[in-house]
Structures are given as C-alpha cells and as structure tokens.
Amino acid sequence: MRIPIITSVNNLFLAATVLFTGLTVTQPVFSQQKPKSSLTKYVDPFIGTGFHGHVFVGANVPFGAVQLGPTNISQGWDWCSGYHISDSTIVGFQHTHLSGTGIGDLGDISFMPTTGPVKVSKGTLKDMQSGYVSTFSHQQETARPGYYAVKLNRYNIGVQLTATQRVGFHQYTFPKSAQSNIIIDLQEGIGWDRPIKTAIRQVNDSTITGYRYSAGWAADQRIYFTAVFSKKIKNFSVYDSTAVQTGTELEARKVKGVLSFATTAGEKVFVKVGISPVSTANALANIKAELPGWNFDKTVAAADAAWNKELQKVEIKTAEESKKTIFYTALYHTLIAPSIFNDHNGDYLGTDKKVYPKASFTNLTTFSLWDTYRAANPLYTILQPQRVNDMINSMLAIYQQQGKLPMWHLMGNETNTMVGYSAVPIVVDAYLKGFKGFDAKLAYEAVKATAMRDDLGLNFVKKLGYIPADSVVESVAMGLEYAIDDWSIAQMAKKMGNTADYQYFSKRGKNYQNYFDKQTHFMRGRLSATEWRTPFSPFESRHRKDDYTEGNAWQYTWLAPQDVEGLIALQGGEQPFIKKLDSLFIAKGNMGAEASNDISGLIGQYAHGNEPSHHITYMYPYAGQPWKTAQKVRYILKNFYTNKTDGIIGNEDVGQMSSWYVFSSLGFYPLNPSNGNYVFGSPLFNEANIKLARGKSIRMVAHNNSDKNIYIQQVTLNGKSYTKSYITHADLLKGGLLVFEMGNKPNLNWGKLQQDRPYSVKP
Structure with a gap:
C-alpha cells in the first residue's frame, strides 16, 4: 500500500500529546520546554526521504552504533535505508540502518509489536493479512533527532523510539487485548542482506539474547543483542522460519521469537536492546553502562542534548526559517556516520574477525570514502576534531588487519565498492593539518602500501x-x-x-x-x-x-x-x-x-x-573568475536543496551531499580535499559563527547579503583587507572575524591577481 510523495511532515515539536485513533500516546514533556538555544527544532529528518535521497529515519545519537527506525515492506533502490516517504507500511523497527547509500544492507534485529493471533512472516504488499505488516499514516508519525514515533494502524499500537550510542529504547503503548505480542524477527534485513545463522534464547523472565550473522553488501556481518523487557515474560515461543519449535532457545538460519501477553488499554511496555559486534554479554554490559534505568523521557532528552551539542558548533543568522531547516538538517545528516563499531568497554570485531579487546580508540565503521573524502571528512577536521583521530586510527587498524586501507568499509567488512583508495587523502589531510593522535609512521606505511599493490x-x-x-x-x-x-x-x-x-x-x-x-x-x-x-x-x-x-x-x-x-x-x-x-x-x-x-x-x-x-563550480577562482563560482553555487543552494521530502537532489551518500551544502552555504569549500585550502564561493547567511577547538571561534558576516547580492565585493579578516579568494585551514582555526561585502554585480578585480588565487601546491 503506497501513498503519493508528500511534503515534509512539519510536526517536529508537537504539543505534549499526539492523538492516535482510539489511543493517546504521551510525548516527552521536555519537548515543550526546550531552551531558546535549541537547534534540533530546525532538523527535519524527512528531508531526503523522497526522490533518491535514501536517508535514515529513526532514533539515534551522533555517530551512534544504533540507528533504530522503521522499515517498509517494499524493496528496491529507493529503499536502501529501509524507508521511503512514498510508502505507508512497516514490517518492524530495526536497530541498524544505512543513511544515503546506493546499496541496501543491515536492518538487523527487527522488533514488531502486534495484537491478535501470532503471525511470524512479514506478509506481502498484495496480501498483508498473511503476515504481521501494518500500515501507518504520515500524519501520525513524528521524527526529530533522537526520537521517532508512529501509530501502527492495524494494531492500534503507539510506538516511540529513542537511543543511546549502543542501545535502542522502545516504548509500546498497547490497546486492551487478550493477546498482545512482540515479534523478534532475525530473518529480516534490508536490500542485499540475508541471514546466514541466527540464534535466540530466553535468559530469564525479563531478558532475551541472541545474534544474527548475515551476508549481503557486508559479506560476513555479525551482530549480537540483549533485550531487557519491563513486562515479565510469561509466554515465549521460538520459530524456525514459520514453524514453531519446542523450548525457549533456537539456533537456525531464520530464527524468530515471540513474546505474548495480555494488555490493558494504554498499557506501556518498554524494551531496552543493546547491540554488540562481539557478544551478548557485551550487549548487556552496554545497556548497564548507557541505559541502566527506565526513564524514556529522560533518554529522549539526553539524545536531544547530544544532537544540540553538535549542531550548536555552527550558529547561523538568517531571516528565513526555511534556510535554518535546510542547514541544520544537512548538518544533522553529516553526523550519522561513520558509526561506532565497538562496545562500551572498547572491544570490537576486526576485519580479520578477531576480537580486539579494550581498544585505546573508538573503532568506527560505515566508511563511504569515495564520497566523503571530498567534503565530509574535511568538515570533520573543523567541526569534529576530537573524532578525527578515531577515524584515522580505525582506518589504520583496518590496514593492519587486511593489508590495505579501507575502500568502503561496513561492519567489519571490506566491500571494495567504488574506485580509488580514498582513505589516503583523508589520512594525509589529517596529518598535514597537524593531528597528532595517531602513529604518523604507520599512517605513511599504510598509504604507501595501499598505493603499491x-x-x-x-x-x-x-x-x-x-x-x-x-x-x-x-x-x-x-x-x-x-x-x-x-x-x-x-x-x-x-x-x-x-x-x-x-x-x-x-x-x-x-x-x-x-x-x-x-x-x-x-x-x-x-x-x-x-x-x-x-x-x-x-x-x-x-x-x-x-x-x-x-x-x-x-x-x-x-x-x-x-x-x-x-x-x-x-x-x-x-x-x-x-x-x-x-x-x-x-x-x-x-x-x-x-x-x-x-x-x-x-x-x-x-x-x-x-x-x-562536487568540486567543479569552485574551479573558476583558479582562473581568476570567482564570481562565476558565486553564480553556480547560489543556484545549486537554492534549487537542489530544499525543505521538502525530495529536498536532496541525489543520493545523500553518507553525509557528502549535505557536507557540500554546509560548506557552500557558509561560503567556502575544500576543492582540493587534502591541501588545507578552502575556496570562497558565496555565503548564504547574513552571519555564521563556527566554534573551533581550544575555545576559539570564527565569526563570518556577510553585509548587504540577499538572493540578488550574491557576489563578493571585498573581504576583511580581523579588520584587515583580505584579497585572496580562499582561506587556509590554519588561518581559519586562528578564529576571529571574517567579513564579506556583497553586491548584485561581480567585482571583476576581486580575486583576479595571480597571488590571490587558490593553488594546488604552495608556490
């Protein structure tokens, strides 16, 4: 069942209750009491769910291991993330998703609350009644950073989701029912993903554990989970595909588990699901470390605070609210991946399938490097300097385990997707910019060995x-x-x-x-x-x-x-x-x-x-015509990024499309991704302030800025004339005040002189 593509659901911060038909689901009260500095209110996660954006919709925290969200029954290229705005079906709420990829995978550890007779297959679009799939309405769906809510029409169940780094937190509000169920489906995945070996086991009256090994884009993916329930488990059945088995544990290829119980009207059942690349014990330890209590609203507030902390690194001023929505949604999309791929104690699973205990760095995965080396990774050197060393150390660990730097790394697997060895400019950029938190000799060994195969x-x-x-x-x-x-x-x-x-x-x-x-x-x-x-x-x-x-x-x-x-x-x-x-x-x-x-x-x-x-519009300044860059960049900013569901003109590519917007809207772009220069374009906002490392910041002001006044007339840096059509990373990090004087006609002399043009290698 499909609905036409609609515009973005502008229900980011509704009143304290959302009325579902026949059911009232209480929203976190904090959503009415956000501080004035909150920027999450400008994020619309539905931007990019239409056209070919392929973005993730659901609950997560910045760079978190958990991406907990709904998955539609439909399959195909536009469902690489598991969700597309044209769809109105849900087959489960899964704990891992990709955002903006061109290939579908993950969709691990699927939970689906239902009522009535148990059905353990998802059903089909043509025959939904044969399975547990439910329809939903986008008018009864809410998404914002760290939080997702929806009503399952078929079952009259309200679902609310939030997350910590490694734990998904579910809140199900059931109707009165003699038989309510929670289906744990370890068969289901997204895109190319298919199960290889799965297992489930009831540990006690509140805990279920298991694992899922699968093959797809990631050829050998392994994920373990532990689920802790607020309602005591009285009836638990296990299935091999659709065949019920005896006992309360099972290991097979298509394992499913079903909890069944009676519920009163409006009864809430909470589930905490910890995931781990190493073991079920570590998954439980992740819950104990990150989510020891049961306060759902507090967890939502903590997730919101985590997002706000990152979004507040860039504060923009503009009279147009829609531009704030586009900007902060783009910035949000740059913070989904690379995602954590270790446990709270530091353990992680290497590319060689060995467990590396208590690593000294945060191991990461989901490296879409052919895409992200161009702008996303340079953006991290400005806005996420504390994470850059973890990214490089993760890449160097991968090199030591597989003999080359990653190409497109996913969940401990080298997919060898795309062309080039695009980790190299990322490692080099970090080294040349002075990052010290990794072994430089090992880094050079890695880049050279990768190139000499x-x-x-x-x-x-x-x-x-x-x-x-x-x-x-x-x-x-x-x-x-x-x-x-x-x-x-x-x-x-x-x-x-x-x-x-x-x-x-x-x-x-x-x-x-x-x-x-x-x-x-x-x-x-x-x-x-x-x-x-x-x-x-x-x-x-x-x-x-x-x-x-x-x-x-x-x-x-x-x-x-x-x-x-x-x-x-x-x-x-x-x-x-x-x-x-x-x-x-x-x-x-x-x-x-x-x-x-x-x-x-x-x-x-x-x-x-x-x-x-992506870099081409910024080539004009090299030939002394930066005003042509301004023309092209402003056109792209206005026409190819909007606040609608189809508001990303192509595949998001794990943050790269949005990184281009973040850079370009601020007025500069890293045309050469590893020489530390940013070429000026045309700042979109009247004012922007970037918080830098060591308590510094750079404030950028565009005087006389408008949709018509797109051309830079002159620039000053800390009160002094600045004639160059670029700025270096080193100068940017010094902070201060960068002022652009804008006009409606090109200043043909600005940036024209050879000494003012950007360069590849410093003369």
Missing part, C-alpha cells in the same frame, strides 16, 4: 602510468582517482622529508594527464600509448559498463582537483579553460538508456547529484 589496475599504473580501457572496467574514473590519492601521498612524503617518494608519487599524481585526449579535450579511455577507445561520446554513460563511474566524460574531464593549474594548461590556458568550463553547464546530450540513476541534479552536464562534480 598490483590489483584493481595498479599494476598498469606502475608500469604504464595509465590503465588500459580494455583491461579494467571504469578505467578512467579509477585512474583519475588514483592520481588524486597519489598526489596526496607525495605531499605527506614531502613533509616527512622523503624526497624519493615525493618525486615518485608526484609523478603518479600527474597521471590524470594520460587520460586527456588533446583532439577532443576530454578525459577518455585509452587502449595504448597511441590508441583511444572508440566510438566515443562525451555524453554517454553506461552504468558499471564503461570507462567512468556513475558519470561521463563531461563530468570526469574536471576530476583533477589536486592540480587545477595543470588542468588549465591541458585545456590550452585560462581562456580556453574558462570557455570549456562554461560549456559544461550548458551542454545538452543523451547519456543513454543505461545511465546511472546517480546522475541527477543536472545543469547542462554538471551533475550535482553525484560526487565527481
């Missing part, structure tokens, strides 16, 4: 300087990403005084030039030193079947953010470069029937819905 076309990179198009699919995208990564290694080698490696990797950093066809002026697949792949169309994009990754030659021709000066030279100088760049935004052509759904948010052939385009 022979798989995934690297044997050709080392031998030829390019990857022949007939040897590996997506050879151009792969080779261009490698060049970005290798350039980063060169900068790390240089700072470490390793001249030989600096020269070697600098040369590899220019390998992007080997894909540039001087006849067509596009990056394209080559077969040999003298032969290009034919036929060739810069518009065509065949998903996973050609030389590009989710894109075409128009988009990939600009993928050299590590050496924009070199790219300008390839195009024949500044004027030809500008002319070609201008043409990107007006070019029209057919990408073909097999083009990826990820290619969205088109302006000509610029595709904002996918990451290879």
